[in-house]
Ligand code: HEM
Protein backbone atom coordinates (compact mmCIF):
# COMPACT_ATOMS: atom_id res chain seq x y z
CA UNK A 1 0.00 0.00 0.00
CA UNK A 2 2.58 2.52 1.17
CA UNK A 3 4.82 1.68 -1.76
CA UNK A 4 2.14 2.30 -4.37
CA UNK A 5 1.04 5.66 -2.97
CA UNK A 6 4.72 6.63 -2.70
CA UNK A 7 5.12 5.73 -6.36
CA UNK A 8 2.39 8.23 -7.14
CA UNK A 9 3.74 10.93 -4.81
CA UNK A 10 7.34 10.61 -6.04
CA UNK A 11 6.27 10.49 -9.71
CA UNK A 12 4.04 13.53 -9.39
CA UNK A 13 6.66 15.38 -7.34
CA UNK A 14 9.40 14.81 -9.88
CA UNK A 15 7.01 15.67 -12.73
CA UNK A 16 6.28 19.10 -11.24
CA UNK A 17 9.09 20.27 -8.95
CA UNK A 18 11.78 18.23 -10.71
CA UNK A 19 10.70 19.40 -14.16
CA UNK A 20 10.69 23.06 -13.18
CA UNK A 21 14.16 22.80 -11.62
CA UNK A 22 15.62 20.88 -14.58
CA UNK A 23 14.18 23.36 -17.07
CA UNK A 24 15.36 26.31 -14.99
CA UNK A 25 18.86 24.81 -14.84
CA UNK A 26 19.03 24.17 -18.62
CA UNK A 27 17.63 27.59 -19.47
CA UNK A 28 20.09 29.22 -17.05
CA UNK A 29 23.01 27.52 -18.80
CA UNK A 30 21.67 28.58 -22.20
CA UNK A 31 21.06 32.12 -20.93
CA UNK A 32 24.72 32.79 -20.20
CA UNK A 33 26.88 33.53 -17.14
CA UNK A 34 24.55 36.09 -15.54
CA UNK A 35 21.49 33.90 -15.67
CA UNK A 36 23.49 30.93 -14.43
CA UNK A 37 24.75 33.06 -11.53
CA UNK A 38 21.16 33.49 -10.32
CA UNK A 39 20.54 29.73 -10.32
CA UNK A 40 23.88 29.11 -8.62
CA UNK A 41 23.13 31.77 -6.01
CA UNK A 42 19.76 30.22 -5.11
CA UNK A 43 20.87 26.58 -4.94
CA UNK A 44 24.60 26.65 -4.16
CA UNK A 45 25.36 29.83 -2.27
CA UNK A 46 22.23 30.91 -0.35
CA UNK A 47 22.42 29.44 3.19
CA UNK A 48 25.53 27.41 2.23
CA UNK A 49 23.50 25.67 -0.50
CA UNK A 50 20.62 24.66 1.82
CA UNK A 51 18.04 24.73 -0.98
CA UNK A 52 20.33 22.71 -3.21
CA UNK A 53 20.57 19.99 -0.57
CA UNK A 54 16.86 20.03 0.29
CA UNK A 55 15.70 19.78 -3.34
CA UNK A 56 18.65 17.63 -4.39
CA UNK A 57 18.22 15.01 -1.67
CA UNK A 58 14.43 15.14 -2.06
CA UNK A 59 14.62 14.55 -5.80
CA UNK A 60 17.28 11.82 -5.68
CA UNK A 61 15.39 9.97 -2.93
CA UNK A 62 12.16 10.35 -4.94
CA UNK A 63 13.88 9.12 -8.07
CA UNK A 64 15.41 6.01 -6.50
CA UNK A 65 12.16 5.15 -4.71
CA UNK A 66 10.13 5.63 -7.90
CA UNK A 67 12.67 3.63 -9.89
CA UNK A 68 12.59 0.73 -7.42
CA UNK A 69 8.80 0.62 -7.22
CA UNK A 70 8.64 1.09 -11.01
CA UNK A 71 10.78 -2.01 -11.52
CA UNK A 72 8.60 -3.80 -8.99
CA UNK A 73 5.63 -2.81 -11.18
CA UNK A 74 7.25 -4.51 -14.16
CA UNK A 75 7.57 -7.71 -12.14
CA UNK A 76 4.03 -7.51 -10.76
CA UNK A 77 2.76 -6.90 -14.33
CA UNK A 78 4.09 -10.32 -15.30
CA UNK A 79 1.80 -11.76 -12.63
CA UNK A 80 4.57 -12.71 -10.19
CA UNK A 81 5.17 -11.55 -6.63
CA UNK A 82 1.60 -11.22 -5.33
CA UNK A 83 2.02 -13.75 -2.55
CA UNK A 84 1.74 -11.69 0.66
CA UNK A 85 5.16 -12.40 2.16
CA UNK A 86 7.16 -11.82 -0.99
CA UNK A 87 5.10 -8.72 -1.80
CA UNK A 88 5.92 -7.34 1.66
CA UNK A 89 9.58 -8.19 1.36
CA UNK A 90 9.84 -6.62 -2.08
CA UNK A 91 8.09 -3.48 -0.79
CA UNK A 92 10.60 -3.31 2.07
CA UNK A 93 13.44 -3.84 -0.41
CA UNK A 94 12.40 -0.76 -2.39
CA UNK A 95 12.82 1.41 0.74
CA UNK A 96 16.17 -0.13 1.60
CA UNK A 97 17.32 0.34 -1.98
CA UNK A 98 16.21 3.98 -2.31
CA UNK A 99 17.80 5.07 0.98
CA UNK A 100 21.08 3.26 0.25
CA UNK A 101 21.23 4.53 -3.34
CA UNK A 102 20.59 8.11 -2.18
CA UNK A 103 23.36 7.86 0.43
CA UNK A 104 25.72 6.35 -2.16
CA UNK A 105 24.92 9.09 -4.68
CA UNK A 106 25.63 11.94 -2.27
CA UNK A 107 28.68 10.27 -0.76
CA UNK A 108 30.13 9.89 -4.23
CA UNK A 109 29.15 13.38 -5.35
CA UNK A 110 30.58 15.11 -2.29
CA UNK A 111 33.54 12.76 -1.91
CA UNK A 112 34.68 13.26 -5.49
CA UNK A 113 34.91 17.05 -5.19
CA UNK B 114 -27.28 12.89 -25.15
CA UNK B 115 -29.81 10.25 -24.10
CA UNK B 116 -30.40 10.01 -20.34
CA UNK B 117 -30.26 6.91 -18.19
CA UNK B 118 -27.59 5.63 -15.85
CA UNK B 119 -23.89 6.17 -16.59
CA UNK B 120 -23.49 2.47 -17.23
CA UNK B 121 -26.53 2.48 -19.51
CA UNK B 122 -25.13 5.26 -21.60
CA UNK B 123 -21.77 3.64 -22.25
CA UNK B 124 -22.93 0.02 -22.52
CA UNK B 125 -22.35 -1.42 -25.97
CA UNK B 126 -20.06 1.38 -27.11
CA UNK B 127 -16.88 -0.62 -26.55
CA UNK B 128 -13.67 0.91 -25.26
CA UNK B 129 -12.24 4.18 -26.54
CA UNK B 130 -9.40 2.04 -27.97
CA UNK B 131 -6.79 4.28 -26.38
CA UNK B 132 -6.35 2.64 -22.97
CA UNK B 133 -4.02 -0.17 -23.97
CA UNK B 134 -1.89 2.19 -26.00
CA UNK B 135 -1.63 4.59 -23.05
CA UNK B 136 -0.66 1.74 -20.74
CA UNK B 137 1.93 0.33 -23.16
CA UNK B 138 3.51 3.70 -23.98
CA UNK B 139 3.75 4.36 -20.26
CA UNK B 140 5.68 1.08 -19.79
CA UNK B 141 7.94 1.72 -22.78
CA UNK B 142 8.85 5.19 -21.54
CA UNK B 143 9.34 3.75 -18.04
CA UNK B 144 11.98 1.44 -19.52
CA UNK B 145 13.73 4.20 -21.49
CA UNK B 146 13.52 6.43 -18.39
CA UNK B 147 15.33 3.75 -16.45
CA UNK B 148 18.36 3.91 -18.75
CA UNK B 149 18.33 7.65 -19.37
CA UNK B 150 17.78 8.63 -15.71
CA UNK B 151 20.52 6.28 -14.51
CA UNK B 152 22.83 7.85 -17.08
CA UNK B 153 21.79 11.31 -15.84
CA UNK B 154 22.30 10.51 -12.15
CA UNK B 155 25.75 9.07 -12.86
CA UNK B 156 27.00 11.92 -15.08
CA UNK B 157 25.69 14.54 -12.64
CA UNK B 158 27.49 12.87 -9.74
CA UNK B 159 30.68 12.62 -11.80
CA UNK B 160 30.82 16.30 -12.80
CA UNK B 161 33.91 17.81 -11.18
CA UNK B 162 32.06 21.04 -10.28
CA UNK B 163 28.77 22.82 -10.94
CA UNK B 164 29.91 26.31 -11.92
CA UNK B 165 29.13 27.88 -15.30
CA UNK B 166 32.60 27.25 -16.73
CA UNK B 167 32.27 23.51 -16.12
CA UNK B 168 28.61 22.98 -16.89
CA UNK B 169 28.28 24.85 -20.18
CA UNK B 170 30.99 23.09 -22.24
CA UNK B 171 29.81 19.82 -20.68
CA UNK B 172 26.24 20.34 -21.92
CA UNK B 173 27.53 21.47 -25.33
CA UNK B 174 29.14 18.09 -26.04
CA UNK B 175 27.13 15.84 -28.37
CA UNK B 176 27.60 12.99 -25.89
CA UNK B 177 25.65 14.96 -23.33
CA UNK B 178 23.30 17.08 -25.46
CA UNK B 179 21.83 14.13 -27.41
CA UNK B 180 21.05 11.83 -24.44
CA UNK B 181 19.76 14.89 -22.62
CA UNK B 182 17.23 15.61 -25.38
CA UNK B 183 16.22 11.94 -25.41
CA UNK B 184 15.78 12.14 -21.63
CA UNK B 185 13.53 15.18 -21.95
CA UNK B 186 11.34 13.41 -24.54
CA UNK B 187 11.14 10.13 -22.61
CA UNK B 188 10.69 11.52 -19.09
CA UNK B 189 8.26 14.28 -20.09
CA UNK B 190 6.13 11.91 -22.16
CA UNK B 191 6.14 9.42 -19.27
CA UNK B 192 5.02 11.96 -16.68
CA UNK B 193 2.47 13.41 -19.11
CA UNK B 194 0.80 9.97 -19.25
CA UNK B 195 1.32 9.42 -15.51
CA UNK B 196 -0.19 12.71 -14.39
CA UNK B 197 -3.16 12.09 -16.70
CA UNK B 198 -3.91 8.92 -14.71
CA UNK B 199 -3.54 10.81 -11.42
CA UNK B 200 -5.91 13.53 -12.64
CA UNK B 201 -8.44 10.98 -13.92
CA UNK B 202 -8.40 9.24 -10.54
CA UNK B 203 -9.12 12.33 -8.44
CA UNK B 204 -10.89 15.00 -10.51
CA UNK B 205 -14.01 14.88 -12.64
CA UNK B 206 -16.08 16.87 -15.12
CA UNK B 207 -15.04 20.46 -15.91
CA UNK B 208 -12.13 20.57 -13.47
CA UNK B 209 -10.69 17.51 -15.17
CA UNK B 210 -10.88 19.13 -18.59
CA UNK B 211 -9.20 22.28 -17.25
CA UNK B 212 -6.43 20.31 -15.54
CA UNK B 213 -5.80 18.20 -18.63
CA UNK B 214 -5.47 21.39 -20.63
CA UNK B 215 -3.01 22.79 -18.07
CA UNK B 216 -1.06 19.53 -18.09
CA UNK B 217 -0.68 19.58 -21.88
CA UNK B 218 0.28 23.23 -21.78
CA UNK B 219 2.83 22.57 -19.02
CA UNK B 220 4.48 19.60 -20.74
CA UNK B 221 4.68 21.26 -24.17
CA UNK B 222 6.01 24.55 -22.78
CA UNK B 223 8.61 23.00 -20.46
CA UNK B 224 9.90 20.54 -23.06
CA UNK B 225 10.17 23.29 -25.69
CA UNK B 226 12.22 25.47 -23.31
CA UNK B 227 14.40 22.53 -22.28
CA UNK B 228 15.15 21.33 -25.82
CA UNK B 229 15.69 24.87 -27.10
CA UNK B 230 18.16 25.51 -24.27
CA UNK B 231 20.14 22.35 -24.94
CA UNK B 232 20.31 23.03 -28.70
CA UNK B 233 21.28 26.63 -28.14
CA UNK B 234 24.17 25.62 -25.89
CA UNK B 235 25.27 22.85 -28.29
CA UNK B 236 25.05 24.97 -31.45
CA UNK B 237 26.85 27.99 -30.01
CA UNK B 238 29.68 25.96 -28.47
CA UNK B 239 32.21 26.74 -31.21
CA UNK B 240 31.58 30.46 -30.88
CA UNK B 241 32.82 30.33 -27.29
CA UNK B 242 30.71 31.51 -24.40
CA UNK B 243 28.11 34.04 -25.53
CA UNK B 244 26.75 36.54 -23.05
C1 HEM C 1 18.77 -4.07 -1.79
C2 HEM C 1 18.47 -4.80 -2.79
C3 HEM C 1 17.48 -5.96 -2.75
C4 HEM C 1 17.51 -7.10 -1.99
C5 HEM C 1 18.53 -7.49 -0.95
C6 HEM C 1 16.34 -7.88 -2.36
C7 HEM C 1 16.00 -9.10 -1.80
C8 HEM C 1 14.85 -9.77 -2.10
C9 HEM C 1 14.42 -10.98 -1.46
C10 HEM C 1 15.17 -11.69 -0.34
C11 HEM C 1 13.24 -11.36 -2.00
C12 HEM C 1 12.40 -12.53 -1.58
C13 HEM C 1 12.24 -13.54 -2.63
C14 HEM C 1 11.19 -14.50 -2.19
O1 HEM C 1 10.16 -14.07 -1.64
O2 HEM C 1 11.39 -15.70 -2.41
C15 HEM C 1 12.90 -10.40 -3.02
C16 HEM C 1 11.78 -10.47 -3.78
C17 HEM C 1 11.42 -9.50 -4.68
N1 HEM C 1 12.14 -8.34 -4.97
FE1 HEM C 1 13.90 -7.83 -4.21
N2 HEM C 1 15.64 -7.22 -3.32
C18 HEM C 1 16.31 -6.03 -3.57
C19 HEM C 1 15.94 -5.04 -4.44
C20 HEM C 1 14.79 -5.07 -5.17
C21 HEM C 1 14.38 -4.02 -6.01
C22 HEM C 1 15.14 -2.70 -6.22
C23 HEM C 1 13.21 -4.43 -6.58
C24 HEM C 1 12.36 -3.72 -7.53
C25 HEM C 1 11.91 -2.61 -7.25
C26 HEM C 1 12.88 -5.73 -6.08
C27 HEM C 1 11.77 -6.44 -6.44
C28 HEM C 1 11.42 -7.65 -5.90
C29 HEM C 1 10.19 -8.37 -6.23
C30 HEM C 1 9.10 -7.91 -7.19
C31 HEM C 1 10.19 -9.52 -5.46
C32 HEM C 1 9.13 -10.59 -5.43
C33 HEM C 1 9.45 -11.65 -6.41
C34 HEM C 1 8.63 -12.88 -6.15
O3 HEM C 1 8.58 -13.31 -5.01
O4 HEM C 1 8.07 -13.41 -7.13
N3 HEM C 1 13.87 -6.09 -5.25
N4 HEM C 1 13.90 -9.44 -3.06
Ligand code: HEM
Pocket residue numbers: 007008009010011012014015016018019066067070071073074139140143144146147148150188191192194195196198199
Ligand atom coordinates in the same frame (compact mmCIF):
# COMPACT_ATOMS: atom_id res chain seq x y z
C1 HEM D 1 13.71 4.70 -13.52
C2 HEM D 1 12.87 5.38 -14.20
C3 HEM D 1 11.37 5.17 -14.09
C4 HEM D 1 10.65 4.01 -14.07
C5 HEM D 1 11.18 2.58 -14.18
C6 HEM D 1 9.26 4.37 -13.94
C7 HEM D 1 8.20 3.47 -13.91
C8 HEM D 1 6.88 3.80 -13.80
C9 HEM D 1 5.76 2.89 -13.93
C10 HEM D 1 5.87 1.38 -14.21
C11 HEM D 1 4.62 3.61 -13.76
C12 HEM D 1 3.20 3.08 -13.83
C13 HEM D 1 2.63 2.81 -12.48
C14 HEM D 1 1.17 2.41 -12.56
O1 HEM D 1 0.70 2.00 -13.63
O2 HEM D 1 0.49 2.50 -11.52
C15 HEM D 1 5.01 4.98 -13.50
C16 HEM D 1 4.13 6.00 -13.22
C17 HEM D 1 4.49 7.33 -13.12
N1 HEM D 1 5.75 7.87 -13.28
FE1 HEM D 1 7.44 6.80 -13.57
N2 HEM D 1 9.16 5.74 -13.87
C18 HEM D 1 10.44 6.27 -13.96
C19 HEM D 1 10.80 7.61 -13.95
C20 HEM D 1 9.92 8.67 -13.76
C21 HEM D 1 10.28 10.05 -13.72
C22 HEM D 1 11.71 10.58 -13.86
C23 HEM D 1 9.12 10.77 -13.52
C24 HEM D 1 8.88 12.24 -13.38
C25 HEM D 1 9.65 13.18 -13.81
C26 HEM D 1 8.03 9.83 -13.43
C27 HEM D 1 6.69 10.15 -13.22
C28 HEM D 1 5.66 9.25 -13.12
C29 HEM D 1 4.29 9.59 -12.83
C30 HEM D 1 3.74 11.00 -12.58
C31 HEM D 1 3.56 8.39 -12.81
C32 HEM D 1 2.06 8.21 -12.54
C33 HEM D 1 1.87 7.78 -11.11
C34 HEM D 1 0.54 7.16 -10.85
O3 HEM D 1 -0.28 6.96 -11.77
O4 HEM D 1 0.29 6.85 -9.68
N3 HEM D 1 8.55 8.55 -13.58
N4 HEM D 1 6.40 5.08 -13.53
